[in-house]
Amino acid sequence: MIxxxxxxxxxxxxxxxxxxxxxxxxxxxxxxxxPNGAGKSTxxxxxxxxxxxxxxxxxxGNLLVGECSNRELAQHLSILPQTLDQAPRLSVxxxxxxxxxxxxxxxxxxxxxxxxxxxLTVFGLADLAQRPLDALSGGQRxxxxxxxxxxxxxxxxxxxxxxxNLDIAGARSLMALLCDVSERHSKTIVIVLHDINYASxxxxxxxxxxxxxxxxEGTPSEIVNADLLRDVFQTNAEIMHVDGVxxxxx
Amino acid sequence: xxxxxxxxxxxxxxLSFCSIFIGVIDLSVSDLWRDPxxxxxxxxxxxxxxxxAVIAGGALAVAGCVMQMLVRNRFxxxxxxxxxxxxxxxILLVTIFAPQAPIFLKMMLASATxxxxxxxxxxxxxxxxxxxxxxxxxxxxxxxxxxxxSVVFVAYQADLLQFxxxxxNGEFSGVLRGRYELLWLAALGAGFTYFAxxxxxxxxxxxxxxxxxxxxxxxVLLIGLISISFISALTVVxxxxxxxxxxxxxxxxSRLFGDNLRRTLPLIAMLGAGLTLASDIxxxxxxxxxxxxxxxxxxxxxxxxxxxxxxxxxxxx
Numbered sequence: 001m002i003x004x005x006x007x008x009x010x011x012x013x014x015x016x017x018x019x020x021x022x023x024x025x026x027x028x029x030x031x032x033x034x035p036n037g038a039g040k041s042t043x044x045x046x047x048x049x050x051x052x053x054x055x056x057x058x059x060x061g062n063l064l065v066g067e068c069s070n071r072e073l074a075q076h077l078s079i080l081p082q083t084l085d086q087a088p089r090l091s092v093x094x095x096x097x098x099x100x101x102x103x104x105x106x107x108x109x110x111x112x113x114x115x116x117x118x119x120l121t122v123f124g125l126a127d128l129a130q131r132p133l134d135a136l137s138g139g140q141r142x143x144x145x146x147x148x149x150x151x152x153x154x155x156x157x158x159x160x161x162x163x164x165n166l167d168i169a170g171a172r173s174l175m176a177l178l179c180d181v182s183e184r185h186s187k188t189i190v191i192v193l194h195d196i197n198y199a200s201x202x203x204x205x206x207x208x209x210x211x212x213x214x215x216x217e218g219t220p221s222e223i224v225n226a227d228l229l230r231d232v233f234q235t236n237a238e239i240m241h242v243d244g245v246x247x248x249x250x
Numbered sequence: 251x252x253x254x255x256x257x258x259x260x261x262x263x264x265l266s267f268c269s270i271f272i273g274v275i276d277l278s279v280s281d282l283w284r285d286p287x288x289x290x291x292x293x294x295x296x297x298x299x300x301x302x303a304v305i306a307g308g309a310l311a312v313a314g315c316v317m318q319m320l321v322r323n324r325f326x327x328x329x330x331x332x333x334x335x336x337x338x339x340x341i342l343l344v345t346i347f348a349p350q351a352p353i354f355l356k357m358m359l360a361s362a363t364x365x366x367x368x369x370x371x372x373x374x375x376x377x378x379x380x381x382x383x384x385x386x387x388x389x390x391x392x393x394x395x396x397x398x399x400s401v402v403f404v405a406y407q408a409d410l411l412q413f414x415x416x417x418x419n420g421e422f423s424g425v426l427r428g429r430y431e432l433l434w435l436a437a438l439g440a441g442f443t444y445f446a447x448x449x450x451x452x453x454x455x456x457x458x459x460x461x462x463x464x465x466x467x468x469x470v471l472l473i474g475l476i477s478i479s480f481i482s483a484l485t486v487v488x489x490x491x492x493x494x495x496x497x498x499x500x501x502x503x504s505r506l507f508g509d510n511l512r513r514t515l516p517l518i519a520m521l522g523a524g525l526t527l528a529s530d531i532x533x534x535x536x537x538x539x540x541x542x543x544x545x546x547x548x549x550x551x552x553x554x555x556x557x558x559x560x561x562x563x564x565x566x567x
Contacts, residue, residue: 050461074464081458088455089508098452102464106448106512132508152463 001026002047002156002188007056009042009212016042017212020056024205027186029179031199034209035233040192043209044158047190048079060156074102077156078149087134092125092144095133099151119151122181138165143174150181159191163198175202196233196248200224208232220246251513258520262304265527269300272531274539294427302425303530303544304523305433306485307495309440311522312515313481314496315503316443317368319454319511320474321375323386324504325560327496328368328482331390334491335397336367337483338417342401346408357432360487364479367397372475384560420485420492421543422530429488436484440519443477447511450474454509492545494552495522501559 002024009017017039024030032040045051047058049065058065060077078099088095096119100112120126123143133141142165149157159178163171179202182189193199199206200220208216208223210232216223224246229237238249270292271277277288277296314327328334340363344356351359371393378385398418405414416424443450449470453460460467485492499522507514526544529551533542 048462050458069464070461070466071464074462079458079462081456081462089504090510091508094508094510098448098455098459098463101448101452106445149462 001059001061002190003059004043004047005057005059007043007046007053007058009039009046009051009054015212017046020212020214022207022214022217024188024190024207026188027182028204029182029189029191029202030205030207031203032190032192032207032209033194033196033199033232034215037211038209039212040209041160044079044160044190044192048077048158049073050079050081071102074152074154076154077158078152078154079158079160080146080149080162081160087132087136087141089132089134091130091132092136093120093129095144096120096125096148096151099148099153102152115153116151119147122150123147123177139167139170142166143170146174146178154187156188157190159189161192161194163193163195171198178202196224196229197250200246200248224248251507254507254517255520258517258524262520262524262527265524265531266300266304269303269527269531270296272534295425298427298430299422299425299530300527302430302433302489303422303527305437306420306489306492307526308519308523309433309436309481310485310492310496310526311499311518312440312443313478314522315500315511315515315518316450316474317478317496318500319450319509320471320478321372321386322454322456323375323383324501325384325387325497325556326390327494328364328478329491329493329496330387330394332367332371332394332397333364333479333482334486335394335401335418337361337364337479337486338414338491339363339367339397339401339404340483341417341487342405342408342410342414345410345413346404353432357435357483357487360483361476361480364483364486365475368475368479372471417486417490419543420490420545420548421533421541422489423541423543425489432484433488436481439477439481439484443474444512444515446470446473446477447515451509451511490545492526492548494548494556495526498552498555498559499525502555 004020004022007017007020020043032043034040046053047060047065053066063073063076065073093116097108097116100108100115104112120129123146125144125147133144142162146159146162162174166174175198178189181187203220206217206220206223207214208228215232216228221244224239226239229235229248240247240249271279273296275291277291282288310329317326317328318324337360340360341356344351344359371390374389374393375386378389401414405411449465452463452465453467453470457467460470500518503514503518503521507517529547530544533544533547536542
């Protein structure tokens, strides 16, 4: 479980997060949704300690994020950052191998190689292993980066907008894969999503944010409704139910 | 990959052989065994000169690669972005204020000013717009030029101009036994860098990924900058500023073999050593029996390769 207590964050005089308290359930897929600038990415960065906490506490499992060592945190939690720069000049396997760094510190063992092979297989990249990253499409590269997170073998995985650059087929298969990974390897996965429908269809738990506060949280059928769309997204879209899953008509 | 390593070792051996037997005084391989003067010449001058070129070239290429990873820009290198000039400034200040200081202390001070100069460069790079990668090397050239100019100014005021030309213009003709041995420390510095190869490659992927892999971004940055400054200072003090090796070599190797530094750093070191040694040999032959400083040869050669890299870089991005 990730528990966040009274976390506030500001840049200059602008409040990005105001007094957030939240529990993210263990072993589930949780989606963070909300309009641009709601503070979703900032919240994720604070959990992963990409930014320093200004106030409040964050606890990942038994680790207190403000106090544990970098390496300790990296063995329990991995993050896919939002900004993908241009492709590094590495092969698929080389990049995924970096995911093992928190364990081997530069001297990979047989066990690390096995974990890399496993990650490549799970993400369907085994055939591409020797390909250079700049020969891949943006979507494939995104998958390779998530495979690197998976090779890090952490109980908690945070993904900041992993569906960027993906077409509908790529997005669906990635979401299905992440649900599968969460279930099979009992991983807690937190995903920042732009599209409510992906959250609704694939996530176990949804947290809706706006203006640095949490507006609603619960299962998709509990919280995805006309009120949420009006209050959080300022829009009056219609909602349909398909097999009990609320789907927003866009 | 193994094949490339062996090709590198073999070419270096061949170049070293040529370097030892090329010079104003004729040496013949077949007569060497009954020629004590020849052996003496090798021990005092030709061998030190060859080793100096190999170490300086290899270490500078490694330092260039490290700097490109830290700054996340392929068009910078310590000798054109202020680190080398910073080292020259340090050694000049020691020469003025504490001429009697032991050489080791002089070295440490030159390394320290080189480190300050690199930190200054990094602070400036942070403030440049990330979408304009070509600004970084240009700002580096201006920044390095400014420090270089202040070195000349201070030297002019202190009447030490003849000293600084030795540091600012790299050449190997002054390398003799007893006057280059500090360079072995630069080789050590480059070798030490190899142990941090993974960390430096990861830092090249950006701050977020570095942090998420459990590394302290600032710490790796500092380690990298210290090793760059150390290597630069040792090179500047013993043979002077040698430009473009650190720029051109890492780019060529990265194009061909990628950026997995654990695999490519040895190739970078060998190509850097080979290129510098070949340039030094060319400098000895072009106007025989006079010499052209290796800095000039590399300056001309490197400028053309650099332009080619810029041109191709733009075409691909």
